Amino acid sequence: MSAAPTQTGAVPSWAGSLPTMFDYSARYCQACGDPLRRKILLGESNERLVCERCGFLVSLGPSVLVLTLIFSQEHILLIKRGTMPYKGKWAPPGGFVETGESLEAAAVREVAEEVGLPLSCEQMIPHAIVSLPRMNQVHMAFLAVVDAPIPLHPSLPEVQDARWFLEQDYPTESMWGPALGFDIGRLFDRVRTGRFEFYQQTEDTLRVITADSCVHYLSKTRR
Numbered sequence: 001m002s003a004a005p006t007q008t009g010a011v012p013s014w015a016g017s018l019p020t021m022f023d024y025s026a027r028y029c030q031a032c033g034d035p036l037r038r039k040i041l042l043g044e045s046n047e048r049l050v051c052e053r054c055g056f057l058v059s060l061g062p063s064v065l066v067l068t069l070i071f072s073q074e075h076i077l078l079i080k081r082g083t084m085p086y087k088g089k090w091a092p093p094g095g096f097v098e099t100g101e102s103l104e105a106a107a108v109r110e111v112a113e114e115v116g117l118p119l120s121c122e123q124m125i126p127h128a129i130v131s132l133p134r135m136n137q138v139h140m141a142f143l144a145v146v147d148a149p150i151p152l153h154p155s156l157p158e159v160q161d162a163r164w165f166l167e168q169d170y171p172t173e174s175m176w177g178p179a180l181g182f183d184i185g186r187l188f189d190r191v192r193t194g195r196f197e198f199y200q201q202t203e204d205t206l207r208v209i210t211a212d213s214c215v216h217y218l219s220k221t222r223r
């Protein structure tokens with residue numbers, strides 16, 4: 001059996017110091033238990049893991065992570081992570097989209113699970129989409145505004161604490177790696193004015209689409 005290939009590499013700034021590796025570690029068919037083979041299927045260009053006995057195809061992602069930046073009366077909601085990676089760091093609530101879920105429903109579920117705050121899918125305003133092909137992940141960030149900073153109920157032990165932070169108290173120094181690049185002042189400003197923006201990041205581009213429908217490149221690698 002050939003060794004499982006591994007992809008590594010640098011990730012965009014937005015991804016901070018997240019792990020940069022994923023691997024094709026599945027070896028046996030989930031359906032029938034036969035060894036999986038690496039094959040390029042007719043009409044496709046990339047190798048996939050397939051079971052030649054029953055035809056099962058391994059889905060290799062990407063995994064989709066949703067995050068929600070929740071604002072209320074000059075506060076932002078953050079949770080203190082209780083699990084690795086970034087245990088003990090502050091982060092927006094979020095998690096991976098489950099099978100059959102919409103992005104919005106996953107974001108709503110994660111917020112409810114982590115801090116007991118009920119939101120609706122309609123409250124989720126798209127804020128950023130970040131493709132991280134080297135990590136085999138896509139991150140989708142939503143922004144939501146709620147009327148009052150109601151009491152939070154952190155779900156121990158996954159969530160050690162949950163608080164509403166004023167802009168001046170935002171814990172920059174102890175934030176979860178992927179959030180280190182957030183321009184929190186700009187975010188608060190956008191929420192105050194209601195002039196929302198959309199960020200789009202790929203491996204070589206970071207651009208922002210503003211309320212005037214203009215597209216501004218914040219960074220772009222020349223090829």
Ligand SMILES: [Zn+2]
Pocket residue numbers: 029030031032033034051052053054055056
């Ligand atoms: Zn099989």
